[in-house]
Amino acid sequence: MNLFYECKHCKTELGRIQSDSIDLDKLGWHYMTEDERQNILLAGSNEPVKITSICETCQTLLEEHPDYFASNHIIH
């Protein structure tokens, strides 16, 4: 299984995991959306699965300017 994390705000790739046996709990399974879980469960062994996350930069921005992403989201 081939997984990669991408920041949902700036689309930066945060990391990749390649493993035959992945501990789903360590991936943050409980924090994933239903769609992300389905993608993982349905993925073939050679098909990369995207997991949306948030990078440190956006996390910091979000904490400092909680309104920024909210208003940004509404505009789009």
Ligand SMILES: [Zn+2]
């Ligand atoms: Zn980001």
